[in-house]
Structure formats: structure tokens, C-alpha cells
Amino acid sequence: MEKYDFDSLADRTIDNARKWDNKIVHSKFPKVRDDFIPLWIADMDFKAAPEIRNSLAKVANNGAYGYTYSTERWYQSVINWQLKKHNNHVEHDWISLGYGTVPNMHIIVQALLKPTDSILLNTPVYGPFAYAAEHNDRKVICVPLKNINNRYYLDWEKIEYEMKEKQPKLTFFCNPHNPSGRVWSKDEITHMAQLCQKYNVLLVSDEVHSEQIMKGPFTSSLQLDKQYLDNLVMFTSPNKAFNLGGLKLSYSIIPNPKIREQFRQQYVRNSVTSPNVPGQVAMITAYEKCDEWLKQCTAYIKENLKITQEAIASSFPGWKMMDMESSYLPWVDISASGIDMHTIAQVMAEKAGVVVGIGDDYVANADNFLRLNLGTSHAVIEEAMTRMADVWETMYQ
Numbered sequence: 001m002e003k004y005d006f007d008s009l010a011d012r013t014i015d016n017a018r019k020w021d022n023k024i025v026h027s028k029f030p031k032v033r034d035d036f037i038p039l040w041i042a043d044m045d046f047k048a049a050p051e052i053r054n055s056l057a058k059v060a061n062n063g064a065y066g067y068t069y070s071t072e073r074w075y076q077s078v079i080n081w082q083l084k085k086h087n088n089h090v091e092h093d094w095i096s097l098g099y100g101t102v103p104n105m106h107i108i109v110q111a112l113l114k115p116t117d118s119i120l121l122n123t124p125v126y127g128p129f130a131y132a133a134e135h136n137d138r139k140v141i142c143v144p145l146k147n148i149n150n151r152y153y154l155d156w157e158k159i160e161y162e163m164k165e166k167q168p169k170l171t172f173f174c175n176p177h178n179p180s181g182r183v184w185s186k187d188e189i190t191h192m193a194q195l196c197q198k199y200n201v202l203l204v205s206d207e208v209h210s211e212q213i214m215k216g217p218f219t220s221s222l223q224l225d226k227q228y229l230d231n232l233v234m235f236t237s238p239n240k241a242f243n244l245g246g247l248k249l250s251y252s253i254i255p256n257p258k259i260r261e262q263f264r265q266q267y268v269r270n271s272v273t274s275p276n277v278p279g280q281v282a283m284i285t286a287y288e289k290c291d292e293w294l295k296q297c298t299a300y301i302k303e304n305l306k307i308t309q310e311a312i313a314s315s316f317p318g319w320k321m322m323d324m325e326s327s328y329l330p331w332v333d334i335s336a337s338g339i340d341m342h343t344i345a346q347v348m349a350e351k352a353g354v355v356v357g358i359g360d361d362y363v364a365n366a367d368n369f370l371r372l373n374l375g376t377s378h379a380v381i382e383e384a385m386t387r388m389a390d391v392w393e394t395m396y397q
């Protein structure tokens with residue numbers, strides 16, 4: 001079995017990575033150290049699986065990048081992956097190719113919600129969940145997640161209260177949850193589906209973080225009882241797990257034909273039609289050939305997690321990292337340190353040269369949280385932790 005190399009990173013200047021871009025990082029932290037390590041935007045610095053690189057090289061060398069269509073092989077790769085990885089039985093008709101999960105969120109709002117309708121979010125949550133509402137002039141209703149012993153729980157009483165009183169038409173549900181990595185249980189997902197059905201709220205489940213599970217089991221919303229599938233839209237892609245976000249493809253799975261048709265009508269209005277050539281090839285290859293790469297990548301990130309957990313426990317009194325049950329984005333509660341998150345992020349950028357994510361980017365209820373990104377080499381994580389620990393010791397201990 002091939003042993004993949006995650007220590008040699010890609011040159012992130014060639015893809016003009018936003019995460020590593022000087023100008024973009026300086027716009028956030030004008031006095032950031034020149035040799036900064038970016039642990040913010042959620043993509044990984046690893047080279048994509050060699051199988052994907054080979055498929056893309058073939059396309060690149062062939063020299064034809066003209067118009068294409070969603071091939072039968074692409075549909076089958078999605079159907080097979082969903083079955084093999086998540087035990088989801090997906091019908092061909094249910095699948096629609098899209099240009100990204102965030103664009104899909106915008107499109108579903110346009111397709112199904114009237115201007116006066118609102119969207120319920122359990123916050124904190126990935127920022128674009130709110131942008132999909134705000135960019136389309138729809139209101140957001142935030143229900144704070146309950147933080148009990150450093151683990152998030154859904155606040156059923158408040159969710160039900162808001163559904164009853166404010167009658168949101170849709171909820172974006174992040175499963176697993178970004179920013180905490182929390183993997184919701186089957187009971188929790190079922191409870192959510194029950195409330196959505198009772199109050200006529202469309203359940204839109206974002207499952208883009210479901211492929212890298214550190215502590216399972218992960219339950220997809222497609223595992224819900226049949227009665228709930230009629231009120232469900234599932235968005236996902238291989239973009240997070242296989243680092244293909246820049247190829248701008250994703251897909252939706254919508255069992256209810258009426259909702260699917262309304263959604264697709266909005267595609268027609270925006271001429272969302274065929275995939276891009278490399279995107280489709282990369283997605284098929286990821287799903288057909290890269291399971292082993294993903295397993296090794298997940299194991300590699302677990303090692304980064306260990307390094308980070310140990311560093312936080314030994315060097316940052318007052319920092320508490322949530323148990324990262326999925327993905328590669330640890331969520332750290334720094335409130336007990338008594339120092340505000342903006343100050344810490346700025347100090348880390350300027351003095352340690354480590355760029356971290358700040359709670360502000362997660363809609364609401366994330367004061368005094370930082371988000372890190374472990375999608376890089378052990379050496380980079382070790383260096384980042386050492387630099388941060390040195391600065392913390394000098395300035396705050």
C-alpha cells in the first residue's frame with residue numbers, strides 16, 4: 001500500500017492561496033511578521049492525492065478545456081461514495097451538480113424564500129450561512145448553541161420557541177459543525193428533523209466536513225427516517241477533505257421532487273449548467289481512487305491535533321480547546337485567559353507571526369474564541385505552537 005507524503009507541502013504561491021497571500025493577510029493584520037504562518041482560512045497545505053494530480057495532469061496535457069456536461073460516471077461516483085462512506089442510498093435523480101456549497105446556499109434562499117422569510121441558525125456557525133441570508137435580504141434568527149463543559153449542544157427549547165414564534169422558513173444545519181468540529185448524533189439530527197417538520201421549516205444540511213471524522217460515528221441527514229427526507233436538502237462536496245475548493249464544484253441531494261424542481265429552476269435562471277473540466281475529473285478521482293489517501297491524511301491530522309492539544313495544555317493557561325471530532329479546525333475558548341480575542345490574534349500575528357481565525361467570523365456567540373487550522377505539516381504546527389507559546393510566556397505570564 002502506498003504511503004503518502006504529507007510532510008512535503010505544496011507551493012502555495014502557485015495557486016495564489018488566499019490563506020498565504022501577503023496582501024490579504026496584511027489587510028487583516030497590517031503589522032504581521034513577514035515570515036507568518038497562516039492557521040486561518042480553511043484549506044490544507046498538503047499536495048492533493050497523487051491520483052488526483054495525475055488525472056489533472058492528463059487533462060492539462062491533453063490541451064482541451066472546452067464545454068462539458070455532468071457525466072454518468074460522475075453521478076455514479078457520487079452514488080457509490082455516499083453508499084460506501086455514509087451508507088446513504090442516493091437516487092440518481094436526487095443529485096444536482098453545483099458550483100460550491102456556499103453558492104448553493106445562496107441559490108436555495110433565492111429559490112424557496114420570499115423576501116420576508118427568515119432563516120434559523122445555531123450559532124456560532126460558518127459565516128457564509130448568514131451571508132446567504134443577508135446577501136439576499138432575508139433575516140437571520142440566531143439560536144446560541146449551549147456550551148456545556150466545553151462541548152456544544154443544540155438548545156431545543158430555544159429552537160422550538162423561535163420556530164413557533166418567528167416561523168423561519170429554512171434552517172442551515174452544519175453537520176459536522178464548523179467551527180467546533182462537533183459531530184451531531186443520530187438522535188440530535190432526528191430531533192432537528194422532527195422540529196423542522198412540525199414547524200414547516202426546510203432542513204438544509206451542510207455535510208462538507210463529514211469525510212474527516214476524528215471521533216465518530218458521523219450520521220448523515222440522509223440516514224433519517226423516510227418521513228423526514230421530503231423536508232431535506234443536503235449539500236456536500238469533496239472540497240474540504242480532498243482540498244479541491246478552488247475547483248468550484250459541489251452537489252446537492254434533494255429527495256423531494258417539488259423542492260428539487262424549484263431549486264433547479266433557480267439554476268436555470270442563473271445558468272448554472274455544466275461542470276468545469278478539471279473539477280469533474282478531480283471529483284471523480286477523489287471518490288473512486290482516494291479513500292486510502294484520505295485515511296492517511298486524517299491520521300496525519302490527528303497527529304497535528306495531538307501536538308496542538310499538548311501545546312495548549314502545557315503553555316496556554318486559560319485556553320480550552322473543544323474536542324475536535326471532525327475536520328482540521330480546532331476551536332479554542334480563550335475567555336478564561338482574561339484577554340480579548342482581537343488582542344490575542346493581533347499579538348500572535350505581530351509577535352509570533354501566526355495568523356489565526358477570530359470568533360467574529362462565525363455569525364454570533366463566538367466572543368473570545370479563536371480557530372486554528374491543522375491542515376499542514378507537523379513541522380509547521382510545531383513551529384507555530386512554539387512561536388505562540390514563547391510570545392504568550394513573555395507577554396502574559
Ligand SMILES: Cc1ncc(COP(=O)(O)O)c(C=O)c1O
Nearest residue numbers: 042100101102126178208245250
Ligand atoms: C461548513 C462549510 N460549508 C461550506 C464551505 C465551503 O464550501 P464551498 O467551497 O464548496 O463553497 C465551508 C468551507 O470552509 C464550510 O466550512
